[in-house]
Amino acid sequence: MLLRSGKKLSHKNSCADIDEINEDVITRLPVDVLKKILCLLPESEANRTRILSYKWTEICAFLPNLRFVMPSCVSIQQANKFHSFVDATLAIRGTEPIKRFSISYSKICNYRRADALLCTVVSQYKVQEIELMFPDDHRKRIRFCWPLFKTCETLVVLTLKGKFVLDVPGDVLFPCLKKIDLVSIVYSCDKSLTNLISGCPELEELNVERLIRDDNLEIFKVSSPFLKRLGMNFSQETSRVLVVDIDAPKIEYLDIIGQMYRYKFSIEPLCIIEAHVTIDGSISKELLSCLSSAKMLALTNETIWDLTGRAYNLPVFPNLVKLEIGMDSIWDPNWLLSLLNNMPILEHITLSERLRSHNHIYLNSDWKPPVEAPDCLSLNMKEILINNETGTHEEFIFIKYLLKHSNNLEKLTINADRFHPKRVEKILSFPRGSSLCQIHLNSLQDPDGSSYI
Numbered sequence: 001m002l003l004r005s006g007k008k009l010s011h012k013n014s015c016a017d018i019d020e021i022n023e024d025v026i027t028r029l030p031v032d033v034l035k036k037i038l039c040l041l042p043e044s045e046a047n048r049t050r051i052l053s054y055k056w057t058e059i060c061a062f063l064p065n066l067r068f069v070m071p072s073c074v075s076i077q078q079a080n081k082f083h084s085f086v087d088a089t090l091a092i093r094g095t096e097p098i099k100r101f102s103i104s105y106s107k108i109c110n111y112r113r114a115d116a117l118l119c120t121v122v123s124q125y126k127v128q129e130i131e132l133m134f135p136d137d138h139r140k141r142i143r144f145c146w147p148l149f150k151t152c153e154t155l156v157v158l159t160l161k162g163k164f165v166l167d168v169p170g171d172v173l174f175p176c177l178k179k180i181d182l183v184s185i186v187y188s189c190d191k192s193l194t195n196l197i198s199g200c201p202e203l204e205e206l207n208v209e210r211l212i213r214d215d216n217l218e219i220f221k222v223s224s225p226f227l228k229r230l231g232m233n234f235s236q237e238t239s240r241v242l243v244v245d246i247d248a249p250k251i252e253y254l255d256i257i258g259q260m261y262r263y264k265f266s267i268e269p270l271c272i273i274e275a276h277v278t279i280d281g282s283i284s285k286e287l288l289s290c291l292s293s294a295k296m297l298a299l300t301n302e303t304i305w306d307l308t309g310r311a312y313n314l315p316v317f318p319n320l321v322k323l324e325i326g327m328d329s330i331w332d333p334n335w336l337l338s339l340l341n342n343m344p345i346l347e348h349i350t351l352s353e354r355l356r357s358h359n360h361i362y363l364n365s366d367w368k369p370p371v372e373a374p375d376c377l378s379l380n381m382k383e384i385l386i387n388n389e390t391g392t393h394e395e396f397i398f399i400k401y402l403l404k405h406s407n408n409l410e411k412l413t414i415n416a417d418r419f420h421p422k423r424v425e426k427i428l429s430f431p432r433g434s435s436l437c438q439i440h441l442n443s444l445q446d447p448d449g450s451s452y453i
């Protein structure tokens with residue numbers, strides 16, 4: 001017994017020896033090889049290898065992407081312990097550049113050390129991407145090390161998350177920054193956001209998620225000459241009315257979600273290639289004109305409500321090949337066909353968003369199909385996906401119409417779990433304008449779906 005106890009004790013006091021004895025074949029590989037292996041793993045899996053041995057902990061310090069998550073701290077001493085761990089990891093790394101640096105702080109945070117750490121990362125490691133997640137603290141204004149960013153010619157992506165107050169001075173400069181993500185940020189004033197965007201002369205992508213109730217933002221003004229991608233998610237929970245003023249003539253991708261009291265888009269014609277629009281309110285003619293150049297377009301239910309009253313005043317979409325449209329709040333085949341008349345080369349259409357409760361309205365219950373179909377159906381349509389099926393007679397007749405008049409259709413997919421089995425049989429026997437057309441009937445009860453030819 002004593003011998004066994006002594007053996008255990010000697011091993012306990014010789015951690016390095018234990019690591020050496022327990023090394024497997026992979027661990028014995030050269031360090032450079034192990035680094036390459038870790039780089040091939042997902043970030044979370046690569047970081048989990050730290051628990052294997054001290055050698056793996058050192059190797060993780062050399063990963064191109066470093067991610068640190070501060071545990072919930074109850075004291076500033078615990079927060080400082082986390083900072084010391086981060087500092088030690090960087091000390092092991094030496095001066096090897098960092099591709100992506102991500103750090104998430106808890107509510108008890110030593111802002112002085114956080115600022116010092118950011119200065120170190122920006123000045124010494126030629127970092128390309130930075131992701132900072134600060135705790136919910138409306139009282140704390142984050143200024144960062146703005147002067148250092150002026151000399152940082154490697155940073156191309158900046159992500160800021162958290163309900164802290166972002167205070168950006170007028171002389172900030174990110175000379176090479178190409179992408180900004182702002183999630184649930186509180187702004188010191190409207191000018192703070194404007195200063196940040198105007199301080200990025202090379203900015204190409206901007207994503208703003210305004211998901212908190214009071215973020216101090218009243219005017220969302222963006223002026224960026226080279227911006228190509230713009231995403232705006234403005235939650236309806238926000239208490240402030242938002243005026244949107246976008247001066248970005250080169251935008252190619254646009255994603256809008258939420259409410260806007262008043263908005264203005266200054267975009268050059270024929271620039272937008274892809275757009276996703278969810279506006280709870282009226283869509284201006286100017287915005288519609290900008291969207292008309294898109295090749296891919298998604299319009300949700302909130303947007304459709306406004307457009308149904310002016311189907312015959314909509315612009316032509318000469319480049320559109322893919323359309324996704326929400327139709328669960330209103331069902332009017334005539335309106336949809338009128339819309340398709342303005343999309344001459346459309347190849348793919350998705351009727352999305354399944355019916356929810358009783359908020360839908362059915363029109364034209366005695367619908368009489370028109371003799372002439374839109375050109376895009378008879379000449380170009382290759383794929384139709386119907387996700388919002390209800391199993392109604394009107395929808396059943398509309399499906400028959402689509403199959404008959406789509407002369408080049410290759411695939412029709414329907415979520416048919418609400419259709420009566422006899423109607424399913426009839427759908428499969430409907431005349432098809434295209435001899436190549438396959439019908440796929442998917443059921444929600446069957447996650448794999450069922451396919452029929």
